[in-house]
Amino acid sequence: MSENEKKILILGVGNILYTDEGFGVRVAEELDRKYEFSPNVELLDGGTLGLRLMGPIMECDHLIIVDIVLNEGQPGDVFRLLGENLSKACAFTNSMHQTDLLDTLARCSLIGNVPDDVILYGIEPVNYKDMSSALSPELEEKLPGVMDMVLKEVEEAGGTYALRSVANPSMEKVYVPRDSSRNS
Template sequence: MSDSNKKILILGVGNILYTDEGFGVRIAEELDQKYQFSPNVDVLDGGTLGTRLIGPIMESDYLIIVDIVLNEGNPGDIFRLLGQDLEKACAFKNSMHQTDLLDTLAQCSLMGQVPDDVILYGIEPVNYKDMSAALSPELEAKMPEMMDIVLKEVEKAGGSYTLRSATNPATEKIYVPRDSSRNT
């Protein structure tokens, strides 16, 4: 299969109501709002859907997950995780969705349809316990860097993108906007 035929899924996961826990979802929202992707690329706010993500995951050839991870780094450190490292980083119990994501990937594997490539771009959180629709200032500042990293991964996988404009505006509405006023 040529790279341009690969079905690429950008999956942002997390809970936007718990500060940095929503980082992956916020990245997916920003990517969808700012860029139009080639037909072989889908951007999905996976929230805390867990096993409901089996269908979209099984339909993809190249899965790019964005989430927070506890990986013994400093707050704001970004990690590219594959295989066993991905499993270790996703296994922490303080998250509302991490173990669901591992279970979902395991179920896809049992059904024989796991993407050829699964990459997790994780960021070490500052705060994932307090209720707030705002990201911590440290993670808010890391959003452009993470978006650039994900866009490069999309290109590497055979996808493309263009900046949105008045002629190709975003069609999705963000229902719980980030409270960035808290970060000033």
């Protein structure tokens, strides 16, 4: 990575045990499975780590977060949120990690080291309360579109990516599989 390249962090957050709550993590998993990124791009499953994400966040110049949001939209609506809208979306209390994420960004700011660009791709959930490793069918259908939005963001920030092949396979990782049950 050259000094002029922005360090880009794609951060998927959420709890994969609560249906759509795991959407951000599932996006990160699929991006990792399908694409290889340039050295200036890091992909991170942030799960529900909250304040433990301060290090990776403070080390990047461009932060792309993927998560669910309660933004008064319809289930499946996707929002690109910045600044004050990001703070409002992250302030809801119906999640196990959102207030931690807002706290984490605030603490990074207090230390004086917050990324130049912070973008949240948030999707309105269908179901985030039932315990299941499967996404709702509506959000499962939205995965490719949100992945495309994130990839476009990566390109605009100066990162590159290529489809994985036999020559550049994904590193061996063990993901919690999505089950085949149909959530409503």
